[in-house]
Amino acid sequence: MDHVVVVGAGLAGVRSVEALRAHGFAGRITLVGEEPHRPYDRPPLSKAVLLGQADSTVVDSDLEALDVRLCLGIAAKGLRDGVVETTEGELDYDGLVIATGASPVRLRGEGRQHVLRTIDDALALRAQLVPGARIVVIGAGWIGAEVATAAAKAGCAVTVIEAGEAPLSAALGVAAGGHTIPWYGKAGVELRLGAMVGSVDPDGVTLMSGARIEADVILTCVGVRPAVDWLKGSAVAVEDGVVVDEHLRTSLANVVAVGDCANWWSRRFGRRMRVEHWDTALGAPDTAAATLLGEVAVYDPVPYFWSEQFGHMVQFAGHRGTAERLLLRGDPLVDEKWAVCWLAADDRLAAILTVDRPRDLVQGRRVVEGGQRLDVTRLINPAVTLRDC
Ligand code: FAD
Incomplete structure (x- = not known):
């Protein structure tokens, strides 16, 4: 493989470039982004930027050292096998990463x-x-x-x-x-x-x-849709985003997809998932790069998300789809800090939401990953650490 094109210069695009180099890829990399800006992080836009605490959120990545050709202000508009059609002409590729994110409704x-x-x-x-x-x-x-x-x-x-x-x-x-x-x-x-x-x-x-x-x-602010219109008519299957397997492979050879636009198969949850969260854009590219380079890697995280609102740090980990019931740790009417746990029928933790309880989040995410059964009487007591429940 001589030339990898990454379409979409957001976090998932940049992390894909970094991951390709980290996995030893020494060929050419071209990063194509529709926006005129160097890749930047989006979470601070609704926090520090709106609050006037930051004007720039550029991702901390040395693209020069990564020896990547950066094509900004250029949009992909079509895909044939081995060729990306852009607003500035055609780009041949041997490997392609689709990282075009999502656009607001x-x-x-x-x-x-x-x-x-x-x-x-x-x-x-x-x-x-x-x-x-x-x-x-x-x-x-x-x-x-x-x-x-x-x-x-x-x-x-x-x-x-x-x-x-x-x-x-x-x-x-x-x-x-x-x-x-x-x-x-x-x-x-x-x-x-x-x-x-x-x-x-x-x-x-x-x-x-x-x-x-x-x-x-x-x-x-009513949600986003995966930015995949440019793939219409291509051999890449699209259904609520780019359809990929657990290795993040699309239906077209040598093409992978990551981040907000990717709809991947999760072994852990036994279903397809498309997660519009920063942690996914950060983590998935490592698997995608490995897959593109012929290694065997599986992407199967417990999804994680955070939000800072009304003075509270709100964090969520897991997938509540399989949960049968919901329990509170602490009383939101009395306590400033509380958590909600979603439990499966067999008392395994499916998902957790924490409010100003970061330790619960870290331990809860591990408990979801580990899949152990919990003692519900201990779980509802916020004084008992979660890993001891
Ligand atoms: P994007 O960041 O959307 O990047 C995709 C890039 O591809 C864009 O620059 C786009 O212009 C470009 N592109 C699209 N189409 C084309 C094309 N045809 N050709 C070339 N380029 C194209 N997540 C959290 O977990 N916690 C938070 O607190 C949080 N806060 C957020 C706040 C805001 C305001 C927003 C918008 C998002 C927030 N998120 C948060 C979500 C998180 O930022 C996204 O999940 C993450 O940015 C996804 O990264 P991505 O690279 O997949 O997509």
Whole structure:
């Protein structure tokens, strides 16, 4: 293999370049990215950047030392066997890494709607977060909650509109997500639950019920879709992202996929997974590079995610799909620090959500990995360390 092309210059793309070199690949590497910026990290965009604590989040990677040809401001628009078609012509490859991430969903309507995916989005939004500005955030998911935190801190009048019955309900379910409802009121943020937005208008939003909410700034935070349109008509199978096996191999020879755009087979969970989390973009490239270079490697992590919202460090590990019941460690109404555990029928831990309990998270992730049964009477006692349950 002489030439590897990596399409997508986000975290997963950069880590793929690093992993190829770490696995001893000495041939040419070309990294193609649609954005004009050097690769940067996205998690700080809704945290430090919006709070005015950082202007740049460039990934700490010495691309010159990695001897990579960096093609920025260039988009891939098609794929044939051995050839990537780009906006600047064709690129031949022997091996290809697809790392094109995801793009935000937008809603109907004529009004300006901000989204938050890029550094440019973050800087444009930050400029609007001024005291007294009326901000409507559509979607109380992870990013919506972080933006609401920053906007409230900046002195804006913030309304969050959520279609579900609780914040984070899509990710955590209503019961667990519901424990975060009081955080909104405490921060002075108005939270409207069970409200569907019909359209985004120039001066606010109209709900499906016909009600109007006026706003100076509207941010749509209702999720993302894998950025895989450029693969239409190619031999790469796509279904909710690029379909890959446990080695991160696509349906086309010598092509692997990583990060937000990859839908991989998990042995551990016995199902396909597409996880839009930083830790996946960080970890998957090592397996993908090994696979591309003919080594045998399997990607099968316990997914991990964190969020910083309303002064709390919220962390999640596992996959709650197989869980039968949910238990609390601590009482969110009384304790500042608490956790939610999702248990399978045989009392094995399927997933854990921790609020300001980082040790629970670390130990919980190991317990999910290890698959041991837990003593439920000990588990509900937050004074007992999780690894002793
Ligand atoms: P991306 O970061 O999306 O990178 C893909 C790159 O490919 C992009 O630069 C894109 O422009 C480029 N591209 C797309 N199509 C093409 C094409 N056709 N040709 C060339 N280039 C293309 N995760 C956490 O775990 N914790 C957090 O707290 C957290 N906070 C977040 C906050 C924000 C605001 C956002 C947006 C995400 C956050 N995430 C967080 C998620 C995490 O950042 C993503 O999972 C991670 O960025 C995925 O990396 P990626 O490289 O797969 O995709």
